[in-house]
Amino acid sequence: MEQKLISISVDGKKIEVDPGMNLIDACALAGASVPSLCFMKDISANASCGVCVVEVEGAKALVRSCVQKPVEGMKIRTAGPRVMSARRTAVELLLANHPTDCLSCIRSGTCELRVLAETLGVRASRYPKLKKFPPPDTSTEGLVRDDSKCILCGRCVAACAETQSVHAIAFAGRGARTRVTSFMDKGLANSPCIQCGQCSVVCPTAAITEKDQSSEVMAALADPRLTMIIQTAPAIRASLGEALGMPPGSLVTGKMVAALRRLGFAKIFDTQFSADLTIMEEGTEFIQRVQTGGTLPMITSCSPGWINFIETFYPELLSHLSSCKSPQQMFGAVAKTFYAQKTGIDPASLRVVSIMPCTAKKGEAGRPEMDSAYRWWREKAEKDGTKMSREHYRDVDWAITTRELARMIRQSAIDMASLPEENFDSSLGESTGAATIFGNTGGVMEAALRTVYEILEGKALPQTDFLPVRGLQGIKTAEVPVAGMKVKVAVAHGLKNARVLLDDIAAGKSDYHFIEVMACPGGCIGGGGQPVLPDIGKKLARNRSLYMEDLRLPERKSHQNAEVSALYKEFLGQPAGHLSHELLHTKYKARIV
Amino acid sequence: MPTTLSSQSSPGIEAIIQKHKGTSGALLKVLENVQEEDPKHYLSESSMRSISSLMGLPLSQVYSMATFYSFFNLKPQGRHSIVVCRGTACHTRGSLALLNEALSRMGIKEFKEEEENSATSLDGFASIRTVACFGQCALAPVVMIDGVVKSRMTIGKLVSLLEKMKKGGVE
Numbered sequence: 202m203e204q205k206l207i208s209i210s211v212d213g214k215k216i217e218v219d220p221g222m223n224l225i226d227a228c229a230l231a232g233a234s235v236p237s238l239c240f241m242k243d244i245s246a247n248a249s250c251g252v253c254v255v256e257v258e259g260a261k262a263l264v265r266s267c268v269q270k271p272v273e274g275m276k277i278r279t280a281g282p283r284v285m286s287a288r289r290t291a292v293e294l295l296l297a298n299h300p301t302d303c304l305s306c307i308r309s310g311t312c313e314l315r316v317l318a319e320t321l322g323v324r325a326s327r328y329p330k331l332k333k334f335p336p337p338d339t340s341t342e343g344l345v346r347d348d349s350k351c352i353l354c355g356r357c358v359a360a361c362a363e364t365q366s367v368h369a370i371a372f373a374g375r376g377a378r379t380r381v382t383s384f385m386d387k388g389l390a391n392s393p394c395i396q397c398g399q400c401s402v403v404c405p406t407a408a409i410t411e412k413d414q415s416s417e418v419m420a421a422l423a424d425p426r427l428t429m430i431i432q433t434a435p436a437i438r439a440s441l442g443e444a445l446g447m448p449p450g451s452l453v454t455g456k457m458v459a460a461l462r463r464l465g466f467a468k469i470f471d472t473q474f475s476a477d478l479t480i481m482e483e484g485t486e487f488i489q490r491v492q493t494g495g496t497l498p499m500i501t502s503c504s505p506g507w508i509n510f511i512e513t514f515y516p517e518l519l520s521h522l523s524s525c526k527s528p529q530q531m532f533g534a535v536a537k538t539f540y541a542q543k544t545g546i547d548p549a550s551l552r553v554v555s556i557m558p559c560t561a562k563k564g565e566a567g568r569p570e571m572d573s574a575y576r577w578w579r580e581k582a583e584k585d586g587t588k589m590s591r592e593h594y595r596d597v598d599w600a601i602t603t604r605e606l607a608r609m610i611r612q613s614a615i616d617m618a619s620l621p622e623e624n625f626d627s628s629l630g631e632s633t634g635a636a637t638i639f640g641n642t643g644g645v646m647e648a649a650l651r652t653v654y655e656i657l658e659g660k661a662l663p664q665t666d667f668l669p670v671r672g673l674q675g676i677k678t679a680e681v682p683v684a685g686m687k688v689k690v691a692v693a694h695g696l697k698n699a700r701v702l703l704d705d706i707a708a709g710k711s712d713y714h715f716i717e718v719m720a721c722p723g724g725c726i727g728g729g730g731q732p733v734l735p736d737i738g739k740k741l742a743r744n745r746s747l748y749m750e751d752l753r754l755p756e757r758k759s760h761q762n763a764e765v766s767a768l769y770k771e772f773l774g775q776p777a778g779h780l781s782h783e784l785l786h787t788k789y790k791a792r793i794v
Numbered sequence: 795m796p797t798t799l800s801s802q803s804s805p806g807i808e809a810i811i812q813k814h815k816g817t818s819g820a821l822l823k824v825l826e827n828v829q830e831e832d833p834k835h836y837l838s839e840s841s842m843r844s845i846s847s848l849m850g851l852p853l854s855q856v857y858s859m860a861t862f863y864s865f866f867n868l869k870p871q872g873r874h875s876i877v878v879c880r881g882t883a884c885h886t887r888g889s890l891a892l893l894n895e896a897l898s899r900m901g902i903k904e905f906k907e908e909e910e911n912s913a914t915s916l917d918g919f920a921s922i923r924t925v926a927c928f929g930q931c932a933l934a935p936v937v938m939i940d941g942v943v944k945s946r947m948t949i950g951k952l953v954s955l956l957e958k959m960k961k962g963g964v965e
Contacts, residue, residue: 368852373861384853385839392854393796513796794796 209275224266224277225253233279236288236317238295238405239354240267242736244364245403247355251291252317255279263287289321295352297328299406306350306407311733313405314352332377340390342567343412343560343729344401348380351408357381357400364722366697367510369394381408393513393794395696397506397720398560398602398729411560411730415605418554419612421598422465428551430468430540431461432532432629435476436558436640436725437603439746443739444607444732445617450742452750455622460615462623471625472555473632475532476639476648478768479503480759482785483525483645484652485776487715491686496520498691498706498713501645503527505565506720506729508789510696515703516791521716524786528639529555529562530571532629533596534784537574539772540629548578549590552598558640558728561720562600571596573784602730631764634665634751641747642694642724643670643677646717650681650690651758657684665757671748673723673740676701678713690715695722795847806831807844821851821859825866834870834918864911864925871912874920874959876900877938880907881927884935892935895949896922899956920959 206217211231218227223246228235237253240246246267254263258276263284266277278284296318303309334349355372358381362368369392373382383392400409422429442451461469483501490499502508502523511518526534533553541548555562565571572595582589610617625631635651638644647667654662669679670690675698681688691713693699699718705711721727726743727735751757759765773780810827814820824845829837837860846853860866878884878893897905900915900922912923930936933945939955 362852368854371852371854371858373854373858375862375864382854382857384842384857393852792796 207271207273209271209273209277211277212279218271220271220273222271224255224264224269224271227271228255228266228277228279235266235279236320237267238313238317238352239356241356241359241403241734245354245356245359247359250295250352250354252288254284254287254291256281256284285321289323292318292321292323293326294328296323296326298330298332298349299352300349307410307413308404308407308733312407313734315406335386338388339412340388341394341396341412342564343396343562344389344394344398344409345412346381346389346409347407348382350406351381352406353379353381354405355381356403356405357409360399360403361394364399364695364697365395365397365510365720366700367393367395367397370400391794395506395509395513395720396561396564396729397509397696399721401560401729402727402731402733402735404733411602411604412563413605413608414563414599414601415609415612418599418601418605419609421552421554426550428546429466429554430470430536430551431466431554431556432470432472432475432529432536433457433461433556434472434529434558434640434725435637435644435747436728436731436743437556437606438637438750439640439726439743440558440603440731441556441607441610442617443743444603445610447618448742449739450746452746453617454750455624456617456620458625459620459623460610460617463615463620464609464613466554468626468629469623470532470536470629471632471636472528472532472557473636473639474625474629474762474764475528475535476503476636477633477759477762477765478531478535478785479525479528479639480635480645480648480652481765481769481776482531482781483523484649484656484759486523486525487649487653488657489777491714498711498716499523500715501649501717501719503639503645504719504721504725505559505561507696507699507718509561509564509792510699510720511703512789512792513794514700515707518703518706519789519791521706522789524782524788526571526785526787527562527565528636529557529600530565530596530787531785533566533571534573534577535768536629537594537596538577538784539768541574543628543771547590548574549592549594553596554599554601555597556603556606557600558603558725558731559600559721560602560729562602562730566595566597566600570787577784603728603732604730607732628764628767631762632754633759633762634754634757635759636762637747637750637754640725641671641744642673642719642722643667643692643717644724644747645719646670646690646692646715648759649715650683650688652760653688654681654683655758655760662758670717673737673744688715689713690717692717694719694724694727696720795850795852804841804844807841808848811845811848821845821849821856822863824849825856825860829866835875836867836870838870864923867912867921869912869914870918872914872918872921874940875938876920876922876956878922878924879926879928879930879934879936879938880924881931881934883931884927887935889935889937891949892937892947892952893922893924895952896937896956899953 207220214231216231238250248265248268253266255266256278257264337347438454442453443449458469500521537548635648670692677692723740814823846856902913905913914921937947
């Protein structure tokens with residue numbers, strides 16, 4: 202049904218708007234940008250901060266434009282002394298209890314409160330500091346919550362509840378004791394929090410941030426006893442430039458490699474290499490499940506926030522998950538076995554760092570079962586009767602986010618824009634276009650279909666692109682004819698969307714064969730470790746950039762990756778073979794909170 | 795719903811939820827009833843977990859509501875309740891002295907009015923709480939003892955009421 206447009210005037214400019222929209226968006230249409238701290242398009246409109254006030258002719262009080270709908274003939278004034286004074290007061294009230302450590306704050310460069318205070322000319326708060334805060338919540342591996350920096354805008358609560366349907370955090374208490382917290386104030390680790398970090402990308406201040414490990418990595422780089430190698434997730438090449446001030450969607454693959462080399466990493470490898478490897482394993486697993494009557498639909502397992510989600514909320518469906526580890530973990534396991542053996546580097550002094558668009562990757566790297574390389578070397582030592590150092594190590598030592606890498610690059614005064622384009626190192630650095638699109642929602646599915654089709658049909662795909670699984674709609678479905686079978690696939694991103702597919706499976710109503718789930722909206726390009734405060738435009742730019750990279754690469758199908766083929770030939774044997782299972786596959790278990 | 799820690803199976807809670815099923819504001823009524831029926835007159839972690847899983851509501855949401863209303867207790871309450879009104883009218887007529895008298899008679903040392911609104915004596919005999927206003931300002935200062943509002947309270951009257959309480963008169 203088409204809505205009848207109404208006419209309003211904004212700062213004297215007449216425009217026609219949909220009466221269902223928020224006044225703040227209507228003002229934007231008229232070219233007047235109204236500041237706000239709690240409102241975030243598509244995320245939240247709480248009317249809690251009081252910054253978005255505008256003057257409406259005939260109204261007694263100022264109006265909060267984030268929740269007010271336009272009315273025919275409404276005359277709005279978005280600036281002027283009355284509005285400015287109210288906005289300044291609102292910000293002063295927020296600053297009353299806010300720490301003033303902006304100089305050393307992790308969000309100093311991206312803090313909306315700091316920028317707004319500066320813009321409005323707030324030099325000091327007239328109000329006394331009254332609140333006391335508990336120490337920051339550092340209970341999880343991925344995220345830190347600091348109540349003292351929280352302005353109670355509610356964006357994180359909305360992202361957690363509405364985008365992800367996780368409800369780990371909510372407002373508790375009342376009045377001056379109001380806080381954002383988890384059940385019984387027990388910290389995120391004791392809540393259903395899945396570590397996706399969507400809260401951290403919408404937070405206007407530093408109240409929720411990634412647990413920053415960049416200085417640990419910098420310290421390790423300075424340690425001559427260690428060999429530091431690095432892997433970069435697909436989505437980073439489409440967002441690192443943006444994090445360093447380039448336009449959203451800037452594709453910086455070669456410059457990123459150059460920057461990492463200048464930071465001092467011994468080898469620059471690519472998680473896309475292990476994404477191709479993942480497709481070989483996952484594609485084979487899928488074919489086996491179809492041919493042997495295994496559990497279907499099979500669901501992808503690359504996104505650790507998603508793994509945490511299904512382990513917490515749908516443990517009865519764990520058998521649907523592919524047993525494949527994520528590309529990050531496959532890389533770690535291969536690097537510390539195959540690569541270490543091949544190069545003669547002691548795996549105990551080899552450190553694997555990954556650059557991830559994701560806060561949940563930190564926890565994934567820390568899972569106790571993710572030490573396959575250690576176990577492999579121990580078994581080998583036992584078999585050969587040789588001694589092995591007792592020092593335990595994990596497959597991936599540090600998983601740091603796009604934001605942390607950007608910080609390291611800035612600290613090192615490396616000017617990305619002026620760097621030459623450099624190439625990844627071999628033999629864990631080659632990748633295909635199929636691996637690049639892993640960073641987009643629908644990408645893992647498309648990559649898998651490209652390979653599964655060619656394995657089963659034994660001939661080249663007539664068309665490499667699977668357009669129905671692309672784009673940012675919440676749930677995408679397609680039917681793909683492969684070898685006489687109609688393969689029904691579905692793709693969901695954002696866990697509220699994933700729930701729809703999961704509830705169908707639980708009710709026995711799902712007839713899909715293969716489902717891709719990514720925890721974050723947009724997939725990894727919209728990950729919780731990506732540049733903060735994204736909007737749909739930025740996400741689309743990152744999304745397009747990865748499809749451009751797919752076209753740029755000489756090979757576009759995972760089974761055409763020569764280094765992956767060499768890995769099978771020299772080391773692993775067959776996809777889904779014995780050694781693959783030992784190193785590249787994993788198990789899941791119900792998580793009780 | 796997430797898989798939660800096993801909460802004590804509570805037929806009482808189930809019955810309460812059944813009673814309010816489908817009514818608007820069901821969670822609020824359920825929390826009220828569960829607290830009323832709890833021997834220690836509070837919402838324990840395990841009863842909130844039961845409510846969450848039986849009603850299919852996130853734990854964070856149950857906690858959000860339970861902490862919003864000062865009527866809900868998240869700590870076990872004493873057998874007796876003493877509520878001192880700290881509204882403006884009662885304050886000007888000496889309610890702070892009444893509060894301090896009650897606290898010291900019950901042996902409660904730590905009570906920061908600006909941080910908490912209730913405290914319970916170590917022996918679990920009585921809980922003392924403050925409220926902003928009973929709406930009985932004309933009769934200020936007022937104190938509520940075990941659910942009964944006592945008006946125009948003086949220290950003398952309060953002491954004799956508390957003595958009576960201790961001797962079991964009120965119990």
